[in-house]
Structures are given as C-alpha cells and as structure tokens.
Amino acid sequence: MLGISINHVFSQKSFAASLQLPYPLLSDYPDGKTIHAYGVGYHEGQAKRLYARQAFFLIDKEGIVRGFWGQRPPNPDEVWAPDPPFSSKAILDLARKIVRRS
Secondary structure (H helix, E strand, O other), X not given: OOEEEOOOHHHHHXXXXXXXXXXXXXXXXXXXXXXXXXXXXXXXXXXXEEEEOOEEEEEOOOOOEEEEEEOOOOOHHHOOOOOOOOOHHHHXXXXXXXXXXX
C-alpha cells in the first residue's frame, strides 16, 4: 500500500510519523503528475492551486486498475479508472489473492 498526495515531501514525512503509518507516503509535489494521470487533480482559487480529490485505487501487479473509490470529477471521461464492479467484500477477497501471489 502506498499513499500519494500533492503535499511537499517534508510535510509527508511529518504527517506519516505523527500517525505512525505502516505504509509509505509519497509526494507528488510540485507537478502533480500522478494526480493528473489518475484523473483526481483539480485547480482552485485565484492562484489555481493544484489539489487532489480523495481516492483509493486497487492496482494489481500488472498495473491494471481493479477498483476505484472516490470522488469523480465533473467530467467522468477524465478518469480512466473503472468504477468498481463489485462490493467491498469481493474487493477484499481480490486484494488477499493478489497479496498471496507476491
């Protein structure tokens, strides 16, 4: 599991340490390339500052997006990830199978 945000790497380290997270937090600062690639970035305010919608992607070892949970942008065509075709239980079962194969 990885966490990615547009925050600077220094704030990521501090945030992760304060919560004692068992997974790494990665910084997509300053360009937001990952945020844009996954279609969850947006600009707001006069300065058009880049933000990211909260989202969770389940990606298998082959790089295929198997599920998406989060806020869709106004134009759903901007997001290439499919809506999850299954319930939370099925997603957890799939995640366990993927982890067992590693």
